[in-house]
Amino acid sequence: MELAQRVKALTPSTTLAITAKAKALKAEGHDVIGLGAGEPDFNTPSYILDAAKRAMDEGMTKYTPAGGVPELKNSITAKLKRDQGLTYTNEQIIVTTGAKHALFTLFQVLLNEGDEVIVPAPYWVSYPEQIKLAEGKPVIVSADESNDFKLTPQQLKEAITPKTKAVIINSPSNPTGMMYSESELKALGEVCLEHDILIVSDEIYEKLIYTDEKHVSVAQLSKELYDQTIIINGVSKSHSMTGWRIGFAAGNKTVIKAMSNMASHSTSNPTTIAQYAALAAYTASEEKVDEMKEAFKERLDVLHKRLVQIPGVHCAKPSGAFYLFPNVKEAVEHGGFEDVDAWVKALLDEEKVALVPGSGFGSPDNVRLSYATSLDQLEKAADRIERFVNKHQS
Structure with a gap:
């Protein structure tokens, strides 16, 4: 066949x-x-396991809205406010079957055939493949090892074409573990604003930082960058919940609504029990x-x-x-x-x-x-x- x-x-x-x-x-x-x-x-911590058991005992085993239960969305907006000082409404949040599915769905609703997404290398292995599956073109830009594998504004400018739709920023990074500073993100953000490029900010490792540096989301640097950024995150790495498959995307309401519509025809909804487990992860002590x-x-x-x-x-x-x-x-x-x-x-x-x-x-x-x-x-x-x-x- x-x-x-x-x-x-x-x-x-x-x-x-x-x-x-x-x-x-x-x-x-x-x-x-x-x-x-x-x-x-x-x-996975025991208080999260207990929350999943309670959800099952209380009959939380049915369909939910495609974009996630309101209680979990509330906890995600609270987390974003608490950790990054960012204000989102539930309409700007979609809960997904892992952060990987958030990225996959985002590219599906964002890209037309031939649209380009700038992917700094080294990159997480699924970025180029997901872009290709959406009929887009991954534009690989090799970040220099002497610069801790981080994309520079000049490299970003040189990679932009009339077909460029977005750039991916993964901080801290898989596979390098390196993290962008506030000034580095601001400089990249200015280039994106100048050329009207969406920023896909993959922040899945934000809780796992081992220096005095603070994690910064590019979305918190200005109102303009907030509007230009889709944040991707989830509980997989931060709460040792890889198998539970709960992630989220936060950003533009039109994009998030399109992602929710697409999810309704693919996954129906993220696993109900896992959503209530994630709710416990985001509302309990860290x-x-x-x-x-x-x-x-x-x-x-x-x-x-x-x-x-x-x-x-x-x-x-x-x-x-x-x-x-x-x-x-x-x-x-x-x-x-x-x-x-x-x-x-x-x-x-x-x-x-x-x-x-x-x-x-x-x-x-x-x-x-x-x-x-x-x-x-x-x-x-x-x-x-x-x-x-x-x-x-x-």
Whole structure:
């Protein structure tokens, strides 16, 4: 059977390929350390689990409005006011089946065939694919490693064409963990206002920051930028709720209404029980969030210190998320490997450590390591990577 062209255009996920091989090796009895995880290793906090149980016991198991229950929308508007000082109405909020679905639906309602979206690289693997599925064109702009992989206003200006519809800003970033400062966001925002470009602000890692820097949303910098921005966020990373699939988009009422209309014909509504779980996440104390953040900070400090001591591995220390994105080009060349992908494959074969090659994120000289696992496992992984690199020194 002939498949649709839009599906044929999709790029296979390097992350899934590495994950599948790591699982196969584990199934064979090998001691595999997987550092590819894109989710916290903590269970969802108990007060959220309790809220889900109550929802089921109280019969909250039926359809809801396509854009989410009013109570959850209220808690999201309160969260945005509390954390970013932003005022939204419920008409400006859509609850979605994860932040990924918020992005997917946004591109579906926003893009016509050939419309361009500027995507800074390194990028989260699904951005270009979702744009292509909406018949848009991802315009990849490589952000310089010396600038912490952050897009500059000049780069943004040079990438703009008459077909440019939007730009994606992901801060803190997956895969780099880097975060834009207020002044950097303001400079990018001014370019977007000048050229009437929508800003898609992916803020899913906003709660996981390990420096004195404060998370800033571009939408809070001016009334004009507020109007020009669609915020994407959710509970997956902040509250260790990846499997619950609750995200949201906030912004222009016309865009949000179109997204809700589309959701009514795709998902009907996000899972009812998960919505009430997310309501508990947004209305309770963030004590458990802070505990998780402290654990991640300790792991970041330990793993980063170990990695930068390995010959041929270079890595700036990120501000947030739970990833390190070291440049291993020198180690790859000294080891005589064809490229980073081959180096990652050999590391998995020989030392049973699974990393994700940077090629999948638009940065072929790097690898992504997740520190969403125990300190003991991270120490073992660092030992194995160091042994592997030293073994292959030419």
